[in-house]
Amino acid sequence: MGFRLDTGGHIDRSQPIRIRWNGRKLSAFAGDTIASALLANDVRIVGRGIKLHRPRGIFSAGVEEPNALVTLGRGAELEPSARATMIPVREGLEVRAQNAWPSIKFDLGRVLDFTAPLWHAAFYHKTFIWPSWDFYEWFIRRTAGIAKPPKKRDPARYDALSAHCDLLVGGGGPTGLLAAQVASRAGLSVILAEQDLECGGRLLATNLLINDAPVAVWLASVLGELAASRNVTLLTATTAFGLYDHGCAGLHQRLDLQGRTPSIRQRYWRVHAKRTLLATGAIEQPLVFEQNDLPGIMLAGAIRQYVNRYAVAAGRHVVFATNNDSAYLAALDLVAAGAPVQLLIDSRAEAPAELAGWLRKQGVEVRAGTAIAKAVGRRELRAIKLGSGEVIACDALGMSGGWAPSIHLYSHARAPIAFDEESRSFVPRESRPSLLTAGSVNGRTTLAESFADAMRAAERVLEQAGKSADGLVAWPRVEEPPVSARTGAVERVQGGREDKQWLDFLHDVKVTDARIALAEGYEHIEHLKRYTTCGMAADQGKTSNLNALLTLAELTNRKPADVGITTFRPPFTPVTLGALAGRQTGERYAPRRLLPAHAEHEALGAHWWEAGGWMRPACYPRAGETVHQAVQREAAAVRAGVGIFDATPLGKIEVTGTDAAKFLDYFYINQVTKLEIGRVRYGLMLDENGVIIDDGTVARLGRSQFLVTTTSGGASRIAQWLEEWRQCEWPDLEVFVTPVTTQWATIAVAGPRVRDLLARFETDFAFDRKSLPHMSFREGRFAGVPARLYRVSFSGELGFEINVPARYGAALWRELLSAGAEFAVTPYGIETVLLLRLEKGYLHVGVDTDGTTAPADVGWGAIAARKRSDFIGKRSLTRSDNLRPDRLQLVGLTAGDANVLVPGAHLRLPGTSEGSDGWVTSAAMSPALRRPIALALVRGGRARLGEKLMVHDLEKTCEATIVDTAFFDPEDKRAHA
């Protein structure tokens, strides 16, 4: 029976607050957390176990909470699985229990508890085999998980930033604060991150004296100084959730918990620290006994926190069970606050004389050498049963199984740990120059020891920075009880039901599950973890890892140090995806690049496509036209008259230098060195495995100057590819690689009437066939500005590409449209280009190829074989796999049904119902041929021309014929016109 004390705590009783718990109004005060408010209102059952749906109560007062996971808010602002121990109350806050139906008090899921022997560890690996997993999947998906995510888009805004500092302090307890104070006074830049809403750590739950004054005085003084210091960034409600290489740490700041409604909900800090000091404290561990999961059973330190910080007593008949000294302090504080404590049992043979004496003076019975065997109660704690069989009635039990240093972040850095026999826990084995630890994380139990640790760490940090800590801060004097680190071995009372002894509360893992894992041969702690899922829940095993390893040690007669502990990995606490994404969402998810003539395309009613990071017109639908109709019209217009297309994103790279030709020869499967000045050659580029990675042209501008074009999406990647080989493999070659893609605006002009259009412009280019044959390049002037002119064709029509400096791109587009009005010049988009290309059977790398396609698969095998000099990927072309006759090869397909012949449709031999002979890579209705056409990768396809295949697209099928890839103008007469 939890209740609010009349006095004490750090809450503000002048600010009453009402929250709603499952629709019921509860009273609280400013400064309360949801958990303290629930306890104060005597709410006992706050959650249900994930698997067996047993009732669960508040267990801790901090980040380690495995039971009190609740859902906050509604609609788009719903937040599932929030830890009630970490969320401050605010007026009107709506809190709901989760993982229970129809209510938290009466949950039908509890039937699983009554059939618990069926649901032991890894039962699902052996249970859902017959008739098939699919049979059970619907039901399992309905029951799995502990909360429901919001269904609406999160309206909140998030922020992300990078920060640099000399010292990052993880933890704002007394140790971290003192070290930060020393470092800041020495002039170092300091970032201090505290996961709680307030700094102070354990001081917030104690009534000690520092420098002869209450701890609050010292705290206020240090915090005031740090907050005023320009070189200190003090972050509360901020968890250091991961520590990575090179001193990089991830911090998760919950601005939404800090008392006001911020326009930024959460913030993700990427901190680059020269040195990191972990003052992350320690986490109290539970004891293992029968029914140790009943509501009313809490960590002893949590009871102390609730009474000292929130003025809430956990019960009216409280008992403590411990194997270390700390529970004595909790019992003393509870008694001092006016709440009755009946009994403290200590499993160690001898109780600490002084602490036990103080308790006895307060009328509390202390029994040493006694362990708890069982908690009694069905829905909540009613009594405890000792190993001797004695039953003691109580409504709250504070247990302490020792303190596990919070070494998670330390372990993220792969720093070594060691088992400490005295505290029976793992502690950091050494400090590194850039990674130090201090305080409870080192196993220190008293404040004085922690302060000494903080001073030592700060001195070391300053020494590394070439500074001295002498005289910077006076050593705080502390008066505190004589607490030792001596922790008794966890000795479970034998003979009890091990299937009711919980190791992991959040994932419902019990001692029997550990036994089953052992019976299956999983003796390693990492195997035990994965077999039972112990420590794999959202709490990351903060209160289960240590007990799991100690139990494993007990069951296998090994020393805990020999069992070891599992690897800790980020994040230390759950981080919302919103925070990780920061502002990189929606339109800012990735950069969008605009064409120089973007506004002109917009004015023409462009239907936009995002391709290779560029916003490109797919086509220009007219009023009442669909995209398909627009593409068909534009393609037909190009074949019949003249069209213009904005090809600016086409990758352009200048390769210059006396060795430029030799250099480029390494990249293309055809010869570049023999290319004449002013001519252009199309080529394929391979990676080391002989796989096609890009295609494009090489134009020779001069003896040692080339202009390489790439696919639009490959512009940046291929420039880096060339640069990497230049720098790493051939640094002796005299060659320069210069990307110039966006320096030039490129307008492609194509169609049988293209010369009529271009003749209207003032230019020094000649466009006739003799002066400018197909695959040629010229530099000169066009319409009064410098220009580079290609005669190439990616549509199969007579075509030119005009390149002008990008500032003139929009004007050139407008002038071409204007001058071409009498020829009904048609602007066409990228989707139309793909259709025109498809009619010609031109390769579209990345669409008609996959991560295995080699030149021979697309009909370029002979060209590659003819080239004698070396090129990247050449050797791989002779590997046995590249010579297999049944490789996927590019072929054409024709079929009668355009609805089935679609990209992604699979191909099979007629009469077969399994496997795949390949798939369609590109497909469209050809306006020139008036029938559906496609390109496809087909097994051994080039030797199967004329063969029939069945096309399968979902439930639809049709017959198709394998044909050559060139559907239209196979002799290429139009492009050479």
Added chain:
Amino acid sequence: MPEPIKTLVAQSTLPAGGRVFSDALRVSIPPPRVTLRLQVGARSLKTVDAIRIAGRPLPISPNSWTGADPVISRIAPDTWLMQSALHDAADVLKAVRRGCGRRTFVVTDLSDAFVTLVLEGAQSPALLARGCGLDWSLSAFRTSSCARTRLAQLPVVVRRASFERFECIIDRSAAQYFYDWLQDAAAALEAA
């Protein structure tokens, strides 16, 4: 005959005057500048300290810049970026060719490929920290510093022109995205 397009230069879609977010943060967009990229061959790098462009040596410390006009920034071990607001590209090209002499080099006019956006004010470093992992404090990124880095997911050259003035040289095609990003990041700053 269509009108020569030189007289029909497209206007930038960005606001002409930039934007003032607060006393501590403003973004401005200066007129287009001549921008040249100079790459020096491996063998010629040994004598690069003797090169003079318009009478000034090339900056040879990594990530540093010198000069008033042209401003010369070292953006890679063998690469310098030159920007001029006062001279034609042809004049700067001539000066570079004269300065490099018989060394192996290539100089490319990229004036149309880049746009410069200027951040000014005390909050500029905090704004940059929203999109880039570099340390923008004065002790780490001095007034003689520049960096080719990644900002707002874009390749960018940032030059610290003065204590509270940063010039961001970005690809022309991404200018609108970058400007929008700056506005959004500035809003996050205001919220902080």
